Amino acid sequence: SAPRILAIAGSLRTGGFNQKLLALGVEKARALGADVDVVDLKTLNVPLYDGDVEAQGLPPSVVALRERVAKAQGILISSPEYNSSIPGGLKNAIDWASRAPGRLFQGKWTAIMGASPGNFGTARMQPHLRQVMSSVGALVLPTQVHLARAAEAFTPEGRFKDDARQQEVEALVTELVQRVKG
Numbered sequence: 001s002a003p004r005i006l007a008i009a010g011s012l013r014t015g016g017f018n019q020k021l022l023a024l025g026v027e028k029a030r031a032l033g034a035d036v037d038v039v040d041l042k043t044l045n046v047p048l049y050d051g052d053v054e055a056q057g058l059p060p061s062v063v064a065l066r067e068r069v070a071k072a073q074g075i076l077i078s079s080p081e082y083n084s085s086i087p088g089g090l091k092n093a094i095d096w097a098s099r100a101p102g103r104l105f106q107g108k109w110t111a112i113m114g115a116s117p118g119n120f121g122t123a124r125m126q127p128h129l130r131q132v133m134s135s136v137g138a139l140v141l142p143t144q145v146h147l148a149r150a151a152e153a154f155t156p157e158g159r160f161k162d163d164a165r166q167q168e169v170e171a172l173v174t175e176l177v178q179r180v181k182g
């Protein structure tokens, strides 16, 4: 059966650089035959993690997120860097999904990408996200995709201007899909 990949962008804004980058990764994964579920943090709208809420019963948005993580065999993330680290919204979603019962990320191959308008392409965020994903049991691929100067990287149609960028993303996604297939 088709490898199941959950794809998630770390920022909410519509048409953001990371949504664009993620879309190109998703396109490649689908071309390789993967069944890709794209989580949209904006419409999912999970509340802030709160142990009181958790004790009363999980909100439907959290149940939905957890079911989608549970179903996935691999995870593809494209995230911006906020103040040299992980955006709070993405971290919050991971925190909810990490809670018992179950280790929903355990043993799942994970690929991390990041886009930023600056010169470093989320180089300070990525080690933090690696640490978080490792701590929830995910297996993070060593390959890194940093998209620096993202404001100049895309055509109006959302393709890369530079084919080398496309090759990098395709290589990472191919690795992810192959790992998931085992």
Ligand code: FNR
Binding pocket: 011, 012, 013, 015, 016, 017, 018, 019, 080, 081, 082, 083, 084, 085, 115, 116, 117, 118, 120, 121, 122
């Ligand atoms: C940023 N941005 C940013 N960029 C960066 O390269 N390093 C950083 O530390 C930060 N810090 C930061 C903090 C906060 C609160 C915001 C909102 C933004 C800029 C960020 O890279 C830019 O807004 C991107 O466009 C966000 O990605 P999307 O939404 O285009 O995917």
